Amino acid sequence: MSLIITDDCINCDVCEPECPNSAISPGEEIYEIDPHLCTECVGHYDEPQCQQVCPVDCIPKDPNNVESNDELMEKYLIITAAA
Structure with a gap:
């Protein structure tokens, strides 16, 4: 499941x-998340970093x-x- 950014976003840039x-x-x-690129940080971290910050x-x-x-x-x- 990818993540989304809701209307509560304050565009803080973090x-x-x-x-x-x-x-x-x-x-x-507001900021947006591309569902084709979002892996919830699987493969990189234990938890989604965007949620953490x-x-x-x-x-x-x-x-x-x-x-x-x-x-x-x-x-x-x-x-x-691909990178």
């Missing part, structure tokens, strides 16, 4: 540099992009192989 997959980018109003707790799991840990690891392997 999440974007923490993402090891460059899945976070500025949107028109977010001061307003606005980065939940995206119920519209449900993925297992195995699927997230597969996505991680594809992303890192």
Whole structure:
């Protein structure tokens, strides 16, 4: 399951540099997470780094992009192989 950034985002800029997959980018109003690049930090860290640094707790799991840990690891392997 990838993560999403909710409307509670205050555009504090701390999440974007923490993402090891460059899945976070500025949107028109708030930061956005590309579900094709988000692995919830599987393969890099034990916990999603964006969630760890977010001061307003606005980065939940995206119920519209449900993925297992195995699927997230597969996505991680594809992303890192392309880098």
